[in-house]
Amino acid sequence: MSLLEFENVTLKFGGLTAVNDLSFEVEEGEVFAIVGPNGAGKSTVFNLISRFYDPYAGKIRYDGHDLLKAKPSGVAAYGVARTFQNIELFEHATVLQNLLVGRHRHRKSNMLSEVLFLPSARRQELENREKVEEIIDFLDLQAFRDKMISGLPYGVRKVVEVARALATDPKLLLLDEPASGLSVEETTDMRWWIDDIRRQMGITVLMVEHDMGLVSGVSDRVLAMADGAKLALGTPAEVQSHPAVVEAYLGKAS
């Protein structure tokens, strides 16, 4: 059984069909990339998984559950974490606080024990901190631990967002353009990290990315989209040479 299944999903905004009869499956343990020109509906697919939008038709299944029954805040509980295209960090909090919010889905304490900071709340904080430290070590964020997000450079914010998503201890990680706006070195780092996330942590990665170098470097399978519909699905090489993909990007040879 696949980890994530889209079955004939359609989403309309008024007269605009953002996602059109889209079906694909993401297998456990793979890196699955979605590519396509601007406005193809790639980020909309992510927002559908995050339950920000209700599809017009179709089914989304995750790990055997009907994802459409979950609330937007309930998706994280299934072990789905995500990053955003235009970084959505908690600006006026430190890196550490941001990552600790990522631990929120593992919260066991209640309001009273937190206001009194009972030993159980303290234990939970120590556990959360330990998990977060592992992520900090993994993504080399030690130097920024106590820094406010609002003072951090763009490249670091991008990494912090991945770190916050990893702090939720996910099974499926959605990366929305992880390399956009990054320098060549930072993109290379990101590439190895994505590789490590899959290999060492065993997390399935679904990503939207424009950088074909990164896509062909890390992903097992690629889905090409245009105008909300599937163009091609296969290995990076297959998709890149697919005539429909070439046409969508470069136009028809006249």
Add this chain to the structure above:
Amino acid sequence: MRIVFKTNYMQDIRPWKDAYQLCLYLILLAVVAAAPWWLDDFYLGELTNVLIWAIAGLGLMILTGHTGQVSLGHAAFLAFGCYANVILLEAGVPFLIAFPLAGILTGLAGVTVAIPALRLHGIYLAIFTMALSILMDDVIVLAEPITGGVAGKYLGGVEIFGFLVDRWGTPVQFFWLVLGVAMLVTLGYINLLRAPLGRSFIAVRDSEVSAQAMGVDIARTKMISFALSCAVCGWAGALMGMYSGAFNNETFSVLISIQLLMMIVIGGLGSIHGAFLGAIVIGFLPQFLSISKEYVGAVFGGNTVAIPGLEFGIFGMILIAFILFEPMGLYGRWLKIRTWFELFPFYRKDMFKRQKSYLKTERLR
């Protein structure tokens, strides 16, 4: 610069950075607790007033400073807490039960209000809550059998463990009562901020979408924030009632709501210090103005006739000055000054740069 060498996660979890900082706060607490010995009764009363305002400020800070929901209606909850406390006391409930209960009831009232308010954002929420504050005035008048209406109610002293605590009769005991409540609320607030719930408040304030993606239930978090905020304001209201002794529908007018919001903006949104610093400004400004008016009159001649609206005019000007020049409030200014000295000569002007709009949770809507 003092650099704390961290070897243990508890150093980040406990509320104080190091022994030095803990000492400073303990000394401050000791000095304030000893106020009856170094202040006369008049200034002790003023200090009590400041502390009560600080408690109210802490209440609003939870909602506005940390959850990003602007409320212009918290005077309604001050009133609710005040009347709940007095009515319970009049029914013969002992103070030690009536007082906490007044806060809890106010918190429940807050939840009731929060349910429709949850759909509103930014300026709309401010207008909604302001309407609430105006409504409360009429509700108190209409519910005359319970609230005493325009004639108001009167509260003498209360008894705690056999000690009489009365604003006028035993101001020292009343001061300690207020200080105790302020301490407990502050400690609870500190604990909240280092626990998941407080962080989820900050998450909702800074980005609702990503808070949701992290598994934070936005509606529930806002509701809890409303409840806690109103409960704390309820306690502050109860103390305000005891402080003023007599009160009616006009005691907790919408102006009090505005003053409360101004207070935490001047103090610094999003910090516990801000509530206290703002309370000091709001609490001492009227006294400061009347004293300086006398000096101005004495030095330059002229009279000391009261100028109507002077107080609010100056409050307004101070607020405008803060929003223009120091949106982080007094506490933010203090942080900057401290950092300047700590890093001398390496302080950069853009070190505390932040986005212009503080409340930007409306994005993606």
